[in-house]
Amino acid sequence: MPELPEVETTVRALRKKILGRKIKGAVATAPQLFHDKKLFRNIGRALRGDKFSAIDRHGKYLLFRLRSGRTMIAHMKLTGHFLVKDKKQKANDIHKHVRFRTDFADGGALLFSDLRKFGRCWLLAPNEVPEFFDDRKLGHDALSKEVSEVYLRAKLRRNRAVKSLLLDQTVVAGIGNIYADELLWMAKIHPLHKGLSLSEHEAVEIHKAMRDILHRGIKAGGTSIRDYRKPDGSSGYFQMLRAVYQRAGQPCPRCKTPIKRIVVAQRGTHYCPKCQRKN
DNA sequence: TCGTAGACTCGGCGTC
DNA sequence: CGCGGCCGAGTCTACT
Numbered sequence: 001m002p003e004l005p006e007v008e009t010t011v012r013a014l015r016k017k018i019l020g021r022k023i024k025g026a027v028a029t030a031p032q033l034f035h036d037k038k039l040f041r042n043i044g045r046a047l048r049g050d051k052f053s054a055i056d057r058h059g060k061y062l063l064f065r066l067r068s069g070r071t072m073i074a075h076m077k078l079t080g081h082f083l084v085k086d087k088k089q090k091a092n093d094i095h096k097h098v099r100f101r102t103d104f105a106d107g108g109a110l111l112f113s114d115l116r117k118f119g120r121c122w123l124l125a126p127n128e129v130p131e132f133f134d135d136r137k138l139g140h141d142a143l144s145k146e147v148s149e150v151y152l153r154a155k156l157r158r159n160r161a162v163k164s165l166l167l168d169q170t171v172v173a174g175i176g177n178i179y180a181d182e183l184l185w186m187a188k189i190h191p192l193h194k195g196l197s198l199s200e201h202e203a204v205e206i207h208k209a210m211r212d213i214l215h216r217g218i219k220a221g222g223t224s225i226r227d228y229r230k231p232d233g234s235s236g237y238f239q240m241l242r243a244v245y246q247r248a249g250q251p252c253p254r255c256k257t258p259i260k261r262i263v264v265a266q267r268g269t270h271y272c273p274k275c276q277r278k279n
Numbered sequence: 280t281c282g283t284a285g286a287c288t289c290g291g292c293g294t295c
Numbered sequence: 296c297g298c299g300g301c302c303g304a305g306t307c308t309a310c311t
Contacts, residue, residue, distance in 0.1 A: 003299065032292085060300080077300050079294080097294085116293045118300070159309085160286065169301085176299055225299075245299095266288075268298080 002060055002076040004142055004174030005217025005238065006228055010082055011057045013231040014110070017084045019054070022105040023047045030099035030117050039123055046123060047072075047102060058133065058141055059173025071129050073122045074112070080119035083111045084231050142174040143214055152210070153203035156195035162206070163191035164265040175210070178223055178245045181270045183209040185244045185252075190278040191262070191269045216241060244270040 002010070025044045034040040047066075054065040062082075064072040076082075083095055087107030100112040100121065112119065124132060139155070140146040155171045156162060165171050166180040175183070184191050187209035189202055198206070222228060222236030225246070229235060243253045248261035252272035260273050 006299085030293095075300080077292095078298065114293095115295070116298090118292065158285085164286090167300090178299060223299080228299075267300095 002080070002228070003176035003179050003217070003223075004057075004060065004214050005179070005220070006081075006222035006236065007057050007060050007062060007076070007174075008218050009222040009230055009236060010076075011055050011062060014062075014082060014084065015055050017231065018052050018104070018110055020051055021108070023050050023052075024103045024105045026100070026102040028100045028121075030114070032117055033099050033112075033114075033119060034121055034123075036122075043100075043123070059138060059169055060176070061133075061138075061173075063129070069126050071124050071126070073124060073129075073132065075120050076114070077116070077118035077120070079116045080112060080114035081229055082231050083113060083229070083233060085109050085111055137170040139168075139170050139172045142172045142210060147172055147207075149204050149207045152207045153198065153200065156198055156203060156206070158195045160195055161192045161264055162189060162195050162198065163267075163269055165195045166206075166210075167265055167267065172210075174214070177267050177269075178242070179210075179213055179217060181245045182243060183213040185271060185276060186213055188275050188277075190276045191264050191271050192278060244272065246270065 026047045028034060028040050028043050031037065031040050034043065039046065051067045052064050053067045056063040056065065060075060062074045064074065066072065085108060095111065095113040097113045097115045098111045099114045099117060099119070102110040122132065152172065156165050158165060163180050163184060166175050167177065181191070183206065187205040189206060217223065217238045220236050220238035220241060221230055223238040224235035225239050244259050247259045248270055249258050251257065252259055252275060255272065255274050257272055257274040259270050262269050
């Protein structure tokens with residue numbers, strides 16, 4: 001289910017568990033996981049003998065740095081998640097939708113489970129990484145220091161619904177449907193408010209709410225509605241803190257007005273019609 | 280009025 | 296039917 005907090009939670013857990021372990025082999029079972037069909041068949045040979053030396057994140061992308069200098073980039077899309085299995089467990093014991101596994105020489109493994117098979121992986125040479133993100137025009141990470149109040153306001157100055165802008169990964173990278181709704185509720189901004197007509201004060205509120213809600217999501221270990229799990233199999237608990245997402249008809253935590261559901265940018269959108277006034 | 284960029288809409292992608 | 300993500304194709308519209 002990954003948005004920025006779930007990806008960050010995953011990255012932090014994986015750093016503790018898989019860095020420095022020697023890779024014995026790898027197998028992919030969903031051809032669409034790798035765009036490159038040759039790589040799909042040869043991923044075992046490609047990774048054998050290598051080690052993960054660092055794990056980074058940009059928006060919703062994970063970057064697995066390899067000692068060989070290459071980078072394996074992964075995107076979990078809607079239902080993907082990484083799990084680390086120890087040598088005693090069988091893969092099927094911890095998940096039945098494993099599409100890709102990297103086996104370590106010590107008997108453990110890194111598993112990528114993805115019910116809907118929307119996830120994607122790329123294995124890139126060092127010089128290919130910058131162009132990978134340039135091609136996608138990916139914006140700065142939502143929590144990076146580059147995304148200041150002034151910068152965010154400038155990026156939101158367009159004639160589009162602010163929610164649609166927040167979901168646009170070229171504006172700022174990492175925000176998805178849950179955290180967009182939650183941060184707009186926190187900032188008291190209507191999801192259909194045009195970016196162009198945001199006041200300076202409103203832009204500052206959005207910036208503050210964005211950082212606050214993403215940090216809270218990380219602190220909670222992510223949101224575990226449906227099938228998102230942390231790499232140890234446990235659940236995050238941000239769903240306990242949700243104010244509006246998928247709470248249509250339930251009372252707004254601030255004013256008790258029933259939460260409304262509309263569709264913005266083809267995505268279910270939840271807001272308080274009293275707290276979040278339209279322009 | 281024309282051309283263009285940007286915005287919007289829809290369908291698709293596997294699965295439960 | 297819905298869904299946390301995102302892409303491509305096609306269409307519309309607003310501006311210069």
